[in-house]
Amino acid sequence: MPKKMNPPLSGIKILDLSRVLAGPHCTAILGDVGAHVLKIETPNHGDDSRHLGPFKDGESVYFDLINRGKDSLELDLKNENDLDIFYDLVAKSDVIVENYRPGVAKRLKVDFETVKAINPKIIYASISGFGQYGPLSQFPAYDITVQAMSGLMSVTGFSETGPTRVGESIGDIFAGTYAAWAISTALFARERGAEAQHIDVAMFDVMLSMQMTGLANLFANKKAPTIVGNRHPVSTPFDTYKAKDGLMVIAVANDKLFATLCKTMSRDDLIDHQLFKTDALRTKNEAELKREMEAWLNQHTVDEACDFLLNNGVPAAPVWNLEEAVNSEQSKARELFAAAKGSDIPIVTQPVRFNDFKSHVTHASPKLGVSNKNYGKA
The missing domain is CATH 3.40.50.10540 (Crotonobetainyl-coa:carnitine coa-transferase; domain 1)
Structure with a gap:
């Protein structure tokens, strides 16, 4: 080119x-x-x-x-x-x-x-x-x-x-x-x-x-969406999570990815768990799922967890500050x-x-x- x-x-x-x-x-x-x-x-x-x-x-x-x-x-x-x-x-x-x-x-x-x-x-x-x-x-x-x-x-x-x-x-x-x-x-x-x-x-x-996500929720539910922190208002797990040495992001928006996440954590038992079987259930029981995920994440650094997840196709990322983002190899490339x-x-x-x-x-x-x-x- x-x-x-x-x-x-x-x-x-x-x-x-x-x-x-x-x-x-x-x-x-x-x-x-x-x-x-x-x-x-x-x-x-x-x-x-x-x-x-x-x-x-x-x-x-x-x-x-x-x-x-x-x-x-x-x-x-x-x-x-x-x-x-x-x-x-x-x-x-x-x-x-x-x-x-x-x-x-x-x-x-x-x-x-x-x-x-x-x-x-x-x-x-x-x-x-x-x-x-x-x-x-x-x-x-x-x-x-x-x-x-x-x-x-x-x-x-x-x-x-x-x-x-x-x-x-x-x-x-x-x-x-x-x-x-x-x-x-x-x-x-x-x-x-x-x-x-x-x-x-x-x-x-x-x-x-x-505000497409918020407007979709408003028009569908006839109710203004509310604060959910870093979570996605519809899909779970989709949030910031604590690893051994800091915060990271994991973004799972469908059942297939959730199954891959569970296998990456060696927690196949969570795939068909009655609390987490569907996206709607995972969102309803978000706090319980977060505890399960952070029990695994606390055994790994952010970089280690990102490597495990990304290599299996699960979207994950460290939470960089602006200086880290500016100086990253991605920014330079x-x-x-x-x-x-x-x-x-x-x-x-x-x-x-x-x-x-x-x-x-x-x-x-x-x-x-x-x-x-x-x-x-x-």
């Missing part, structure tokens, strides 16, 4: 009005696959995430990770001269991404209707907490508020601790990812003759629509990180391969206003 190819979005020009995470993540992964991203930032201050820690050598590592490969232009959109520069750029661009609160873009005169009059083929993506319309559309939103209101938090955590957020800002990340998918789709439609398109991505919509020109902070590359080629940028995030002189700004 070819190892190199032209990035799929080569030649596409994106104006990035967004800040912090959802919008910048969207434009970063589009930039990875070839689009030129010009980040429009407020003079002297820039994107708020430039001021979010952690910092290294005075620069935000957080900002660096999600603004890789972009250029930066300082524009005060309340200034008529700067607004004219923006309009000139609109005429030459393919995509605009913004994540203002609904109504702000219109007040700044950079809304979809305004830019569509300048460029009738523009693709304009708006990312917000609750969308461009609806009873909550004007409310501010952070990832934690959307996790709380989407129902995701209600099924995350343990009964003794109560609801908790997922340990990453997945509402922002997935909203940005869906926005990138929608933009790519709109670009394809434009190739088939479509005119300007306004894409409306709401974090709430994204997080609610992604998949080229999940790349060296950045001009920075010792690695680039977190987009994860998709095209014909075994991984398209990504090599330039670190831009200094504020690095491209000012290219657009007539002092």
